[in-house]
Amino acid sequence: MARIYIEDLQHHVGEEVKISGWIYNKRSSGKVRFIVVRDGTGILQCVMVKGMISEEAFNSFDTLTQESSLAVTGKIKKDDRAPGGYEMELSKIEIIQIAKDYPITPKEHGVDFLMDIRHLWLRSSRQHAILRVRHQIIKAIREFFDNRGFVLMDAPIFTPAACEGTSTLFETDYFDLGKAFLTQSGQLYGEAGAMAHGKVYVFGPTFRAEKSKTRRHLTEFWMVEPEVAFNDLNDNMELAEEFLEHIVASVLKNRSAELKTLERNISFLEKVKKPLPKISYTEAVEILHKKGINFEWGNDFGGTDETVISEGFDRPVIVHRYPAKVKAFYMKRDPKNADLALAMDVLAPEGYGEIIGGSQREDDYDAIVQRIKEHNLPQSAFEWYLDLRRYGSVPHAGFGLGVERTVGWICGLDHVRETIPFPRMIYRLTP
RNA sequence: UCCGCAGUAGCUCAAUGGUGGAGCAUCCGGCUGUUAACCGGAGGGUUACAAGUUCGAGUCUUGUCUGCGGAGCCA
Known part of the structure; x- marks a missing residue:
């Protein structure tokens, strides 16, 4: 599977591709789970539905933390609900490293704290x-x-x-x-x-x-x-x-x-x-x-x-x-x-x-x-x-x-x- | 160097001189389309440090440290 960059996604709609990057954010509503991955060139929302992917991959969602590194594989489709306009239907998740307690959370921080990190x-x-x-x-x-x-x-x-x-x-x-x-x-x-x-x-x-x-x-x-x-x-x-x-x-x-x-x-x-x-x-x-x-x-x-x-x-x-x-x-x-x-x-x-x-x-x-x-x-x-x-x-x-x-x-x-x-x-x- | 402001949970902030709280993060649980998702629960504190005033200090006073904003100087 060829690894591509998120900034090149528009050339791969309908294809199964692999993206390597880091967890930017994740969301879940139970049986439907979203992983937002960044790879340095952009961000990509990946989606998986229970039953449509292996039980192991579906459950690995629980172990993922912000800024954990991983590779995701799946089919790219256009979807206006996704940030950036493209979305990946996950078929495979390869975890590289699980990050523990990443200090920068999706909320506000002070300058001194941010400058230190x-x-x-x-x-x-x-x-x-x-x-x-x-x-x-x-x-x-x-x-x-x-x-x-x-x-x-x-x-x-x-x-x-x-x-x-x-x-x-x-x-x-x-x-x-x-x-x-x-x-x-x-x-x-x-x-x-x-x-x-x-x-x-x-x-x-x-x-x-x-x-x-x-x-x-x-x-x-x-x-x-x-x-x-x-x-x-x-x-x-x-x-x-x-x-x-x-x-x-x-x-x-x-x-x-x-x-x-x-x-x-x-x-x-x-x-x-x-x-x-x-x-x-x-x-x-x-x-x-x-x-x-x-x-x-x-x-x-x-x-x-x-x-x-x-x-x-x-x-x-x-x-x-x-x-x-x-x-x-x-x-x-x-x-x-x-x-x-x-x-x-x-x-x-x-x-x-x-x-x-x-x-x-x-x-x-x-x-x-x-x-x-x-x-x-x-x-x-x-x-x-x-x-x-x-x-x-x-x-x-x-x-x-x-x-x-x-x-x-x-x-x-x-x-x-x-x-x-x-x-x-x-x-x-x-x- | 000078002037001003600030320092409370990992982070962002509340708390009239009288039992230190919330949101996020973390952990546990729920949710079939979420958008910094949401809902329920749990753990988490030498209130920067030192001294003083007071029956009692996160709160008032002094000093120290750290940071922020500004001045001067400059791109």
């Missing part, structure tokens, strides 16, 4: 749907850049110094070379890649030792960072909006069932099309003032400020040209106003906040040396980076997209901890 929580339908959307997003990210001739360039995880100098870094001993730090961004290495390949993207985990304790922060998260030689700020914004359009379209097309499981209102997602609204930092400050918020020009936006700004738009909004003093040393100044950096952030709608941060990079050697001094960074650590300005420096730009925040936004989740299989947070290192 995250390795089991992954089996639950919502978590299952979220991780499939995450996979689709990552697939779409790679597709987008690969189809445009970008070269994937992996950046190191161990780094000798801070990329931006602002955030706290995780530190570790590195043999006789002193301290190494876990990367907080692959960008500087991406810039080196862009000078070699023209257009590259760095995709990997990044680490921030900030003691942030909010629904938008993890200590370990994934970031994708394209970097393109000869792009300016406008090119960068255009790349970002086409990128977001592609990701959202890919999820809507391929993961609509998962979005439905998550009860995601997709009307906001359907509006994510180029062009996205673009406003300057100064215009964003005016929006805050009009809404009666006391905000001083020159400061960086907080989480609630971002929410208020994005509330006025029905799709992601790009905010550009921030005050240089709140941004990183490597961002190029606006030639029209030296107080501004050629920076851009993309704020997701519905209060999800910043999902992209990027800029045109400073390409002038003297200017960037000056910035390194102003930021009190050790120039010696950046000598290799300064070489990129010594040898054939060109205008270039790039951005970073936070995968978890993007997954959270597209899935409509209220916390990024559910967007990654095993989240790392300030007070959680296990499982």
Whole structure:
């Protein structure tokens, strides 16, 4: 008997097939018994009637518990009463292992309890749907850049110094070379890649030792960072909006069932099309003032400020040209106003906040040396980076997209901890 | 790091300072189409920990621990 997957059932109606999986739930009304099996690709209701199947198989129902592993064999038929629309008439049950007291019951649970058994929580339908959307997003990210001739360039995880100098870094001993730090961004290495390949993207985990304790922060998260030689700020914004359009379209097309499981209102997602609204930092400050918020020009936006700004738009909004003093040393100044950096952030709608941060990079050697001094960074650590300005420096730009925040936004989740299989947070290192 | 909230059965939650309960899960029984099935029964407690106030503390006070939410910082 060939083993098939539940997601392929529609091709096997009327056939006798075998499904291997786990008990999701079971119900009985005496002589008619239902076993709901999940196999990782979907769920299937199996039915057996007393007298229509061996007495042994019929009675084995009593020993089955939630999440016990087994193989079921039977004929597939269409039945609207069954979840998913297909049902199996059981002819054989092969028990692999009986699970005892599975902790996640078909009722409500608290977050702490579920996070402690995250390795089991992954089996639950919502978590299952979220991780499939995450996979689709990552697939779409790679597709987008690969189809445009970008070269994937992996950046190191161990780094000798801070990329931006602002955030706290995780530190570790590195043999006789002193301290190494876990990367907080692959960008500087991406810039080196862009000078070699023209257009590259760095995709990997990044680490921030900030003691942030909010629904938008993890200590370990994934970031994708394209970097393109000869792009300016406008090119960068255009790349970002086409990128977001592609990701959202890919999820809507391929993961609509998962979005439905998550009860995601997709009307906001359907509006994510180029062009996205673009406003300057100064215009964003005016929006805050009009809404009666006391905000001083020159400061960086907080989480609630971002929410208020994005509330006025029905799709992601790009905010550009921030005050240089709140941004990183490597961002190029606006030639029209030296107080501004050629920076851009993309704020997701519905209060999800910043999902992209990027800029045109400073390409002038003297200017960037000056910035390194102003930021009190050790120039010696950046000598290799300064070489990129010594040898054939060109205008270039790039951005970073936070995968978890993007997954959270597209899935409509209220916390990024559910967007990654095993989240790392300030007070959680296990499982 | 700071501010706020919480911790009671395996889980989710009740309990006016006066004998700690319910639903789910588990176990036993019933039901020929169930949909987080339903119905009947049983077992299950150092009320996070420590001290204090009181005739009496799950409840009030202090401290500790853990978690949640927020701020700052950021993707």
